[in-house]
Amino acid sequence: MKNYHIEPPNHFSLPRRIRRLGELAYNLWWTWNPDVQRLFKRIDIDLWEQTNHNPIRFLRQVELPKLNAVAHDSYYLDFYDRAILAFTRYMNNDNTWYKRNHGQSQEELIAYFSTEFGLHETLPIYAGGLGILSGDHVKEASDLGLPLVAIGFLYTRGYFTQKISEDGWQEAHYVRLKFDELPVSPVLDENDSQLTVSVNLPGRSVKACIWQIQVGRTPLYLLDSDVEDNTPEDRELTARLYSSDLDLRISQEIVLGIGGVRALRKLGYNPGVWHMNEGHSAFMALERAREFVKAGHTFEKAKELVKKETVFTTHTPVPAGNDEFPLWLIDKYFSDYMSELSLNREEFIDLARHKVSWGETFGMSILAMHLSELRNGVSELHGQVAREMWNFLWPDRKAEEVPITHITNGIHTGTWLARRLRHLYGRYLGRDWLEHIDNQEMWEAIDNIPDEELWAVRRHLKRKLVFYMRERAREQWLYDGVHPVQVVAAGTLLNPYTLTIGFARRFATYKRADLILSDFNRLLELINRPNRPVQIIFAGKSHPDDNPGKLLIQKVYRMVKKAETGGRLVFLEDYDMNLARYLVQGVDVWLNTPRRPNEASGTSGEKAALNGVLNFSVLDGWWREGYNGHNGWAIGDETDYENHDLQDQMDAESLYNTLENEIIPLYYDRSSGNLPVEWIARMKESIRTLAPQFSMRRMIKDYANDLYFPLIDKK
Numbered sequence: 001m002k003n004y005h006i007e008p009p010n011h012f013s014l015p016r017r018i019r020r021l022g023e024l025a026y027n028l029w030w031t032w033n034p035d036v037q038r039l040f041k042r043i044d045i046d047l048w049e050q051t052n053h054n055p056i057r058f059l060r061q062v063e064l065p066k067l068n069a070v071a072h073d074s075y076y077l078d079f080y081d082r083a084i085l086a087f088t089r090y091m092n093n094d095n096t097w098y099k100r101n102h103g104q105s106q107e108e109l110i111a112y113f114s115t116e117f118g119l120h121e122t123l124p125i126y127a128g129g130l131g132i133l134s135g136d137h138v139k140e141a142s143d144l145g146l147p148l149v150a151i152g153f154l155y156t157r158g159y160f161t162q163k164i165s166e167d168g169w170q171e172a173h174y175v176r177l178k179f180d181e182l183p184v185s186p187v188l189d190e191n192d193s194q195l196t197v198s199v200n201l202p203g204r205s206v207k208a209c210i211w212q213i214q215v216g217r218t219p220l221y222l223l224d225s226d227v228e229d230n231t232p233e234d235r236e237l238t239a240r241l242y243s244s245d246l247d248l249r250i251s252q253e254i255v256l257g258i259g260g261v262r263a264l265r266k267l268g269y270n271p272g273v274w275h276m277n278e279g280h281s282a283f284m285a286l287e288r289a290r291e292f293v294k295a296g297h298t299f300e301k302a303k304e305l306v307k308k309e310t311v312f313t314t315h316t317p318v319p320a321g322n323d324e325f326p327l328w329l330i331d332k333y334f335s336d337y338m339s340e341l342s343l344n345r346e347e348f349i350d351l352a353r354h355k356v357s358w359g360e361t362f363g364m365s366i367l368a369m370h371l372s373e374l375r376n377g378v379s380e381l382h383g384q385v386a387r388e389m390w391n392f393l394w395p396d397r398k399a400e401e402v403p404i405t406h407i408t409n410g411i412h413t414g415t416w417l418a419r420r421l422r423h424l425y426g427r428y429l430g431r432d433w434l435e436h437i438d439n440q441e442m443w444e445a446i447d448n449i450p451d452e453e454l455w456a457v458r459r460h461l462k463r464k465l466v467f468y469m470r471e472r473a474r475e476q477w478l479y480d481g482v483h484p485v486q487v488v489a490a491g492t493l494l495n496p497y498t499l500t501i502g503f504a505r506r507f508a509t510y511k512r513a514d515l516i517l518s519d520f521n522r523l524l525e526l527i528n529r530p531n532r533p534v535q536i537i538f539a540g541k542s543h544p545d546d547n548p549g550k551l552l553i554q555k556v557y558r559m560v561k562k563a564e565t566g567g568r569l570v571f572l573e574d575y576d577m578n579l580a581r582y583l584v585q586g587v588d589v590w591l592n593t594p595r596r597p598n599e600a601s602g603t604s605g606e607k608a609a610l611n612g613v614l615n616f617s618v619l620d621g622w623w624r625e626g627y628n629g630h631n632g633w634a635i636g637d638e639t640d641y642e643n644h645d646l647q648d649q650m651d652a653e654s655l656y657n658t659l660e661n662e663i664i665p666l667y668y669d670r671s672s673g674n675l676p677v678e679w680i681a682r683m684k685e686s687i688r689t690l691a692p693q694f695s696m697r698r699m700i701k702d703y704a705n706d707l708y709f710p711l712i713d714k715k
């Protein structure tokens with residue numbers, strides 16, 4: 001018997017006949033099922049947009065006559081009944097991939113820890129790629145029937161929304177999330193009080209309450225320290241993502257790692273596999289060791305038992321990107337905890353000791369490496385880089401023998417594929433194609449799609465993007481008091497028939513957003529040719545404390561504003577999952593210019609490829625594996641550079657040459673009539689080769705077969 005219950009605060013007043021819309025609103029399954037989204041949209045399309053695609057706010061605000069109208073519309077009801085049936089079948093499906101492949105053994109449970117989850121734009125509890133990956137991981141676990149439970153934070157103020165000043169300076173705005181308008185439910189005890197866990201921080205105990213989000217079949221539990229018993233400062237502990245304040249940061253990681261384990265225990269879960277997605281959650285391994293020590297084991301034995309059940313995924317190829325804490329901070333936060341582990345200070349620090357040029361630190365990735373049995377990087381090249389980077393932890397081994405493997409990142413197909421393409425693929429790949437996303441052979445049938453049909457959908461998606469940008473610019477012009485040049489910079493002069501390049505990602509300097517601007521005159525000459533114009537859309541946030549990143553945004557924005565660009569360079573504010581969908585579905589070319597080998601994997605290009613957008617990217621991360629010479633374009637080659645300036649110069653040269661000599665001519669070649677036949681052939685090659693391989697379906701099967709199941713089977 002569970003000693004807790006979860007009650008969605010579902011008090012909508014809905015006509016009886018369509019009552020279950022309230023249930024759909026509280027399960028994120030709707031986020032990857034466009035037919036369900038249409039159920040809401042059809043009732044009141046303007047309100048659907050105004051509420052930023054939030055069904056809970058939508059159902060609260062929608063006018064009763066509109067609900068009554070659809071409740072008597074047989075066409076609507078037919079749609080509704082089919083959606084409810086699909087939902088019920090999905091939730092009760094007993095014939096999942098997991099059941100078919102691993103169901104014989106006793107049902108095990110995988111606990112998945114991550115600091116951020118990118119599930120939908122209405123839940124701003126993610127900052128970038130790591131969060132999107134976690135969100136997609138949870139969704140696909142649900143699709144495959146994998147028994148997984150996820151743990152993270154419900155940040156009360158979420159990640160910021162971005163505004164760009166006239167001079168290109170990023171302003172960060174935080175709003176307090178209204179939990180009663182989000183698909184989160186409190187986890188309640190028998191007295192209807194919200195369940196909490198506590199952890200010890202210096203001189204006090206801090207509580208966190210537990211919320212739940214239902215992601216298809218998979219539950220995600222989120223911790224939140226905004227609890228009455230806490231001091232005002234502690235109530236803000238989990239308000240925001242990734243503080244640069246070390247005290248705040250270590251406190252958050254203690255709440256996630258230690259509090260997360262306690263939360264799962266309180267909920268009655270007993271996972272057999274524990275997955276740390278990035279080192280932020282590595283304290284969870286200490287907490288489990290503490291449990292074993294408390295049960296009478298020595299620390300050595302406890303460590304061995306913990307390792308046997310632990311998987312660690314590293315995402316950071318740059319040493320500075322790994323979380324490191326100074327030792328005084330460890331003394332401050334862990335002096336009591338060490339003795340609960342029966343360890344003295346030196347033994348405790350040995351678990352994560354990192355000798356750096358100026359002394360020693362406590363490295364979270366090192367802690368995670370030491371306390372896990374299986375470890376992986378997120379692309380082939382990143383695996384190699386990680387083995388070299390962490391070689392010092394296994395000093396008696398050669399780099400290639402360092403026990404870190406790789407599983408290349410993928411994306412959740414249902415979440416990122418445009419609705420029209422989903423229907424088109426359904427027609428040519430077979431009705432049940434979504435069951436076979438990772439099957440290469442199935443995708444051969446892409447060649448059967450008539451060029452005109454595929455091209456018509458692509459044109460539709462680009463128009464949709466351009467019109468969406470115009471509406472956003474109109475809102476800014478109407479309400480935000482922006483300068484006229486910002487209206488141009490927001491994309492109002494874009495042409496829906498022009499070759500369009502997208503560049504959207506976090507503005508970290510290694511991603512080199514300015515590489516394509518490095519020879520500005522050459523670029524201007526290329527984009528302004530009368531018959532073959534090119535337009536480029538930039539978008540992306542920079543961490544609020546990352547000054548070089550913000551300067552980079554400013555540099556790009558200042559160039560975008562110049563009259564000589566003819567309004568063909570654009571910067572879109574506030575990159576989030578919604579804008580990401582418009583961009584990866586709407587542009588023609590997806591540009592990615594990281595300084596190799598700093599991009600661990602990248603996933604936005606995978607989303608683009610799925611939608612028939614061609615990748616134009618440095619051979620780093622996933623693209624180094626995906627590129628086959630015919631399914632997009634490479635920038636530069638596989639040279640390893642010591643000198644950044646030289647590398648940037650060589651890459652820029654390669655970029656301009658390929659753009660000028662290959663990409664632009666291919667797009668505008670209409671020698672066989674109205675269609676760019678060669679371009680479309682390349683698109684098909686790209687979809688066919690990349691969609692199955694870089695799907696989250698393939699990725700989760702790899703995690704299950706290579707990491708989760710081996711640990712389960714060894715028991």
Ligand SMILES: *Cc1c(COP(=O)(O)O)cnc(C)c1O
Nearest residue numbers: 128129505576577580602603604
């Ligand atoms: C997919 C995605 C990312 C990650 O993409 P990269 O290729 O790693 O840059 C970041 N932010 C958002 C909003 C995304 O949708």
